[in-house]
Amino acid sequence: MTRTIDSKLPDVGTTIFTVMSHLANEVGAINLSQGFPSFDPPEELTDRISFYLKSGANQYAPMPGVPALREAIVAKTARIQGRTLNVDTELTICTGATEGLFSAITALVRRDDEVIVFDPAYDSYEPAITLAGGITRHVPLLIDDNGHDFRPDWDRLRGTLNDRTRLVILNFPHNPTGAILSQDDLDTLAEITRDTQCYLLSDEVYEHIVFDGEPHRSLLGHDELWHRSMVICSFGKTFHATGWKLGYCAAPADLTEEFRKVHQFTVFTVSTPTQHGVADYLGSHPEFYEQLPRFYQEKRDRFCSLLEGSRFRFKPAQSTFFQLLDYSDISDERDADLAVRWTREIGVASIPLTVFCETPFTGTRLRFCFAKDDATLEAAAEKLRDL
Numbered sequence: 001m002t003r004t005i006d007s008k009l010p011d012v013g014t015t016i017f018t019v020m021s022h023l024a025n026e027v028g029a030i031n032l033s034q035g036f037p038s039f040d041p042p043e044e045l046t047d048r049i050s051f052y053l054k055s056g057a058n059q060y061a062p063m064p065g066v067p068a069l070r071e072a073i074v075a076k077t078a079r080i081q082g083r084t085l086n087v088d089t090e091l092t093i094c095t096g097a098t099e100g101l102f103s104a105i106t107a108l109v110r111r112d113d114e115v116i117v118f119d120p121a122y123d124s125y126e127p128a129i130t131l132a133g134g135i136t137r138h139v140p141l142l143i144d145d146n147g148h149d150f151r152p153d154w155d156r157l158r159g160t161l162n163d164r165t166r167l168v169i170l171n172f173p174h175n176p177t178g179a180i181l182s183q184d185d186l187d188t189l190a191e192i193t194r195d196t197q198c199y200l201l202s203d204e205v206y207e208h209i210v211f212d213g214e215p216h217r218s219l220l221g222h223d224e225l226w227h228r229s230m231v232i233c234s235f236g237k238t239f240h241a242t243g244w245k246l247g248y249c250a251a252p253a254d255l256t257e258e259f260r261k262v263h264q265f266t267v268f269t270v271s272t273p274t275q276h277g278v279a280d281y282l283g284s285h286p287e288f289y290e291q292l293p294r295f296y297q298e299k300r301d302r303f304c305s306l307l308e309g310s311r312f313r314f315k316p317a318q319s320t321f322f323q324l325l326d327y328s329d330i331s332d333e334r335d336a337d338l339a340v341r342w343t344r345e346i347g348v349a350s351i352p353l354t355v356f357c358e359t360p361f362t363g364t365r366l367r368f369c370f371a372k373d374d375a376t377l378e379a380a381a382e383k384l385r386d387l
């Protein structure tokens with residue numbers, strides 16, 4: 001019997017991260033495509049998780065998350081962003097940022113609501129919006145006159161917002177461009193949304209990876225924006241543990257209530273021993289996330305200096321663990337084709353930017369992950385320098 005399923009997501013294929021990682025493995029290429037570190041979480045942290053695994057912390061955690069972990073996040077957020085979250089009503093532990101984003105979108109977006117995303121947009125947003133019955137509106141980021149830096153186009157946002165806009169999704173520090181927000185950006189966003197009914201969903205998974213002495217400016221830390229915001233973070237990026245899928249959603253109590261209505265029937269709770277272990281470590285080792293900008297800035301600088309003398313155009317990333325390389329002096333091929341060809345022929349896998357955009361305005365740029373050990377970065381750079 002053959003049948004055709006009337007798909008709810010007819011345009012969705014396999015995510016580019018899976019496609020490129022799979023290809024890299026198949027052809028034995030150095031995989032700088034998918035965003036995961038090639039090193040382990042701190043041993044003291046894995047020891048704490050093992051301890052809880054072996055001490056009976058193996059049954060369902062409370063639906064909003066283990067209290068000790070929520071308390072540790074409250075303390076961190078108060079210290080860094082100056083906001084003291086209510087531990088019972090404003091914080092929910094979720095299964096990585098992906099579940100947090102999905103639950104938030106499902107909780108808020110109704111049929112025919114419009115949701116604005118900034119392109120290039122992380123690829124999980126639009127399918128979630130579509131499944132919720134919403135309509136995605138794409139606003140491209142602006143490329144600075146220097147040809148490298150990206151930033152939000154607030155005028156386009158202002159022009160796209162309307163009475164049907166239910167949600168605006170932001171992602172700063174931004175994957176893949178590394179763009180960050182200034183205080184002026186936050187104030188402008190507050191001014192644009194002031195007389196509207198829309199909510200803000202802020203994907204801040206790279207909150208601890210901002211370079212050159214700049215702070216991470218969270219929507220959490222802005223008094224006016226906070227009241228309409230759900231902020232999603234992930235320990236996967238912070239603790240070199242993307243496989244743990246541990247994250248959280250911070251939001252005012254009424255938004256958290258709606259978030260939990262979905263969260264409790266999507267995953268209900270999150271791995272108990274992991275939560276306990278991270279709670280202990282987060283509370284007692286703030287120096288780990290405090291040194292993260294320096295740690296990744298050194299990686300960024302190493303990768304960039306290895307590429308000096310190559311034919312790529314680039315400016316060191318402002319945040320995240322991704323470096324964009326503009327290949328316009330080497331090839332005029334489409335980025336998606338070139339990423340595949342170079343994985344096969346050169347042996348280095350990367351991510352094309354245009355797959356995250358409604359229109360291919362990002363041009364001739366590929367994204368390379370530098371969360372790798374020095375030997376991997378050196379081997380990759382050697383191949384890239386030869387192009």
Ligand SMILES: Cc1ncc(COP(=O)(O)O)c(C=O)c1O
Pocket residue numbers: 035095096097098099122171175203205233234235236242245246247
């Ligand atoms: C911008 C962005 N949002 C969300 C995620 C997903 O985070 P998690 O692995 O915690 O689900 C990622 C992971 O790469 C990301 O880059």
